[in-house]
Amino acid sequence: MTVDDVCDDLKIARSTFYDWRAKGRAxxxxxxxxxxxxxxxGDFENWLSDCEDRP
Structure with a gap:
């Protein structure tokens, strides 16, 4: 996936993605x-799963 693909899926700006990347959160x-x-x-889907709130 490209950075644009990820940003489109998450509905975030590219700058947000690069900010998360700089902080090690992307x-x-x-x-x-x-x-x-x-x-x-697969890495993107695993990352999304790790971001889920779990009760």
Whole structure:
């Protein structure tokens, strides 16, 4: 997934994603040789599960 894909799914701004990434709170990312970031769908889904409130 691209950063834009993740931001669209979460309905957040790119700046929010990069803020979370700087704070170590974003899903795990892969940096491609061209410098672009990608997020594996499985990593994104696991990250979402970890964010759930549990009673």
């Amino acid at each position: 899903p795990r990312c892969i940096r491609l040789p061209n410098g672009a970031l990608r997020i594996r769908r």
